[in-house]
Amino acid sequence: MSVQDHAVLIIGAGFAGLGMAIRLQQDGIDDFAILERADAVGGTWRDNRYPGCACDVPSHLYSYSFEPNPHWTRAYAPWHEIRDYLEHCVRKYRLSPHLRFGAALHEARWDAAAGRWQVLTTDGRRYSAPVLIAGLGGLSNPALPRIDGMERFAGPSVHSAAWPDRLDLTGRRVAVIGTGASAIQLVPQLAAQAAHVDLYQRTPAWVLPKADRALHGWERRLFARWPLTQRLARLASYWQHEARAFPLLKRPQWLRVAEATARRHLARQISDPSLRTRLTPDYTLGCKRVLLSNDYYPALARPNVELVTDAIREITPHGVVTTDGRERAADVLVWCTGFRVQGRLPAGTVVGRDGQDLRNAWEHANQAYLGSSVAGFPNFFLLTGPNTGLGHSSMLLMIESQLAYIGDALRTLRERGLRSAEVRREVQDTYNEELQRRLAGTAWASGCHSWYLDRNGRNTVIWPGYTFGFRRRTRHFDAAAYRLEPSPR
Numbered sequence: 001m002s003v004q005d006h007a008v009l010i011i012g013a014g015f016a017g018l019g020m021a022i023r024l025q026q027d028g029i030d031d032f033a034i035l036e037r038a039d040a041v042g043g044t045w046r047d048n049r050y051p052g053c054a055c056d057v058p059s060h061l062y063s064y065s066f067e068p069n070p071h072w073t074r075a076y077a078p079w080h081e082i083r084d085y086l087e088h089c090v091r092k093y094r095l096s097p098h099l100r101f102g103a104a105l106h107e108a109r110w111d112a113a114a115g116r117w118q119v120l121t122t123d124g125r126r127y128s129a130p131v132l133i134a135g136l137g138g139l140s141n142p143a144l145p146r147i148d149g150m151e152r153f154a155g156p157s158v159h160s161a162a163w164p165d166r167l168d169l170t171g172r173r174v175a176v177i178g179t180g181a182s183a184i185q186l187v188p189q190l191a192a193q194a195a196h197v198d199l200y201q202r203t204p205a206w207v208l209p210k211a212d213r214a215l216h217g218w219e220r221r222l223f224a225r226w227p228l229t230q231r232l233a234r235l236a237s238y239w240q241h242e243a244r245a246f247p248l249l250k251r252p253q254w255l256r257v258a259e260a261t262a263r264r265h266l267a268r269q270i271s272d273p274s275l276r277t278r279l280t281p282d283y284t285l286g287c288k289r290v291l292l293s294n295d296y297y298p299a300l301a302r303p304n305v306e307l308v309t310d311a312i313r314e315i316t317p318h319g320v321v322t323t324d325g326r327e328r329a330a331d332v333l334v335w336c337t338g339f340r341v342q343g344r345l346p347a348g349t350v351v352g353r354d355g356q357d358l359r360n361a362w363e364h365a366n367q368a369y370l371g372s373s374v375a376g377f378p379n380f381f382l383l384t385g386p387n388t389g390l391g392h393s394s395m396l397l398m399i400e401s402q403l404a405y406i407g408d409a410l411r412t413l414r415e416r417g418l419r420s421a422e423v424r425r426e427v428q429d430t431y432n433e434e435l436q437r438r439l440a441g442t443a444w445a446s447g448c449h450s451w452y453l454d455r456n457g458r459n460t461v462i463w464p465g466y467t468f469g470f471r472r473r474t475r476h477f478d479a480a481a482y483r484l485e486p487s488p489r
């Protein structure tokens, strides 16, 4: 089969991959392909479409800075508006000709002799390019726990990130497992529809009020007519969120103030003292992701909802059995159990210099330099790579910083006539030591179990700083941190 040659290959058509494509165009690079495993763009906002799904970062901040959207209908956009926004970006920036759907990455191998990445996708197509950029997303592979008997369940069993188009819950008994960011949005919707909901909670979450509201028509008209007003709204939101980083990073004890707010929120909405106790977390706020909701607790106070805090022992064809031996009947199982963030790529998916497999390189811990480059993998860049996650603001801020960094890296390669750039191992190691030093003493290291930590307890997800700190470090490509190979004459 013939090989399609490009200047750049991008994997993934979510915010990261599409943003990279727009950046390439702005830099005058038009010869690229975006390989997407699904049949539509949107990434997480294509996959997560469960009832109630919305963003918990304000819309003004959860969009590209270069593409403000005056049409958001709410302060926190529902998932379909975000998906529509990304589709709008595809149309506006004419990205369609570059998109290859149904093309999951099967193998990407660095060909040192040619100075190119040779890529094979699951549909059997072959691609080749000197530069490979992975925008795979951290929250893209649903996680299902292993629970005895789960495969024998007789009714529908659905994960929040794979919600079926038609699932009528009217009159049915629903068992929801998990109480994270997805569950708190979904449960109020299920409770309003189903006959009964059992919510299986392992760890209660800290929940703060959500300052959500419909945006008025006049506000939307104002933003459309005077874009500066929306930029100011974004700026205000930016600094409001940035201020939240300080206690998470430097003074976790100050988070007791926010814990008091969360406790008051709980007390206002739940009058039953025993239910309140079971919903009160026993770890520092911020250690796990802080949740925002106004309708989660009221849903738990409904007579058709039961919060179950005994651990699950097994699943039977018609219900869920807890460790106290009690079986609760269920017609539908809903898994709100999150994503395989710490999961690893199958062996042979990304193979760099001298046959090094990314899976092996990350055997002990996912590590990169600036979340963007990995030693041993020339001309390979990651978007939202290790330690670029945020607990306090919008991922778009991190993505845009990386777009600037990678864009500048490609410009450096071009202008200096380089064949490849590969981050120096010692630079990557020093950087990761610094990250781990900075993470110690933060709220994320205050002793809870979270998906930010890998199996060795190492935080490979969070950026331990302000977003402007990351922006400063990624403003320019720091060629001195890289092994540069000149192009052969």
Ligand code: NAP
Pocket: 054, 055, 056, 057, 139, 145, 146, 160, 177, 178, 179, 180, 181, 182, 183, 185, 200, 201, 202, 203, 289, 312, 336, 337, 338, 339, 449, 451
């Ligand atoms: P999550 O935060 O990882 O929550 C998973 C839940 O499942 C937790 O409550 C966990 O309990 C529970 N769980 C896992 N295995 C279990 C088991 N064997 N038995 C019982 N319970 C189990 O997943 P998520 O809610 O899908 O959210 C993931 C991330 O996606 C969020 O943190 C956020 O970054 C993003 N998200 C964002 C939005 C948004 O509004 N922007 C919305 C949804 C999701 P433990 O706490 O005890 O582990």
